Amino acid sequence: MKLTDVFKPLDEKKFDMFHIKSLLTTGMGVFTDGYLLSSISLVILDVMSTFGITKSNPSYKFWLGVLSGTVFIGAALGAIIFGILANKGRKTFYGVDVALMTISALLQAFVTSPTELAIVRFLVGIGTGADYVLSPLIMAEHSNAKDRGKLIAIGFGLMWSLGAITASLLYLGISPFVTPSTLWRIILAAGAIPAASVIYLRRKVPETTRYLLRIKGDVKHFETIVKQIAGKTVNVNEDLKDKNPLLIYFKTSGRIFAVAAILWFLYDLTGYANGLFGPTLIARSIGIYNPAIFSLIVSAVFGFPGKFTGISLIDKVGRKPLQALGSLGEGIFLVAFALLLPKEAFLPAGLLLLIYGLHDFTGSVGPGIISTAGMLGVELAPTKVRSIVQAITVASGRTGAAIASFLFPVLFISVSKEVAMMFFAILMLIAAALTWFGVPETKGKPLELASQEEEIKENITIKGE
Secondary structure: OOHHHHOHHHHOOOOOHHHHHHHHHHHHHHHHHHHHHHHHHHHHHHHHHHOOOOOOOOOHHHHHHHHHHHHHHHHHHHHHHHHHHHHHOOHHHOOHHHHHHHHHHHHHHHOOOHHHHHHHHHHHHHHHHHHHHHHHHHHHHHOOOOOHHHHHHHHHHHHHHHHHHHHHHHHHHHOOOOOHHHHHHHHHHOOHHHHHOOHHHHHOOOOOHHHHHHHHOOHHHHHHHHHHHHOOOOOOOOOOOOOOOHHHHHHHHHHHHHHHHHHHHHHHHHHHHHHHHHHHHHHHHOOOOOHHHHHHHHHHHHHHHHHHHHHHHOOOOOHHHHHHHHHHHHHHHHHHHHHHHHHOOOOOHHHHHHHHHHHHHHHHHOHHHHOOOOHHHHHHOOHHHHHHHHHHHHHHHHHHHHHHHHHHHHHHHHHOHHHHHHHHHHHHHHHHHHHHHHOOOOOOOOHHHHOOHHHHHHHHHHHHO
16 A cells, blocks of 8 residues: 555645644644743843853853753753654653643742753753654644645744744833843743643644554554544555664665754754844844844844745745745845944944844745754654654754854854854855755655655565565
């Protein structure tokens, strides 16, 4: 039997309430991730001030990096752990991720030292890393082929921006009424609310049919879930459990997996350098001193419309053109921003903000909804290695973000603002070229064709005969 025939009822299912419910259930984890990761950028100077760490302190840059970066180290570890566990069941561990995020987000309000906050942020990271493996994986394996791109993009690209915007709005809403020491505790701990809201829903998500058939080999349960989701009966008359060694897929598709991981690394290295320090270091360099206002403008005026544009085009234009052109545009506008920064005393802050914002808009159109959603990892990897490949790409991206949290303050403060921005511009130009020459198109294809799982299965069957 062809895998594409077996999964056809799911791939051809029309968009309905099942997809909407799945989108909400999976997307709230990324909303929380967007909130938790952007909120620290708003309050990090208040955090450091509370603990007596000022610019004159020799450890200023160290703590700036540690408090920003430990969450990403935790995320890389969480991704690897849950990527391996997901081959024991996608649903089995779904809900554990947001439970970890809920508990660790709340703990941030009770820390008494920067060391304690760094440890708690590491735990936050384990939860977000787990979620970045499980949620795109489950969303992709439940989606139909026609709408899979926009479903993943909304659930993971757009929801992240909504989380970031919510953090900025909450900051603006309560900052006039509380002390800085109280403010950052409330802002960071509030991330527990959206995470807790979907713990129950995630425990009720059905196991994915791809896992049931190709990894577990449970035909009866597979047929039941297909009937439940698609309303159609599928009769599987042969054993379709994937008995191939994992290494076969890395031998046949390892180069593509590596490209997907490198692209996420480059995007997060650039994206989080700007995301973590945009509201503080970059904003102040152009004369804007309220971090929430800067963050809100960039997210709402540039990032959010960019995500909408990308979502509307992703299943029409395709992943490859959007990723390549978005990365190219981001690189070009960062080059322009770097060249104009030395003249900031003679240029209006609005013009510099516009150019900087356009880098975020173009990045959001492409890599902001493709790389950060883990779309390439889940679409280019066959079922048996999908969670592991997704874990590798997530860990790669989070490693890039961790490096950015330590590298950017050093480049920006100790070397020069212009060198820092030009460095990240070059990274995005490299990402554009790597996408164009190294990524196959997956638009509208069933997962078994996008990942070449069907082709590999047929080739191995023929050789076995």
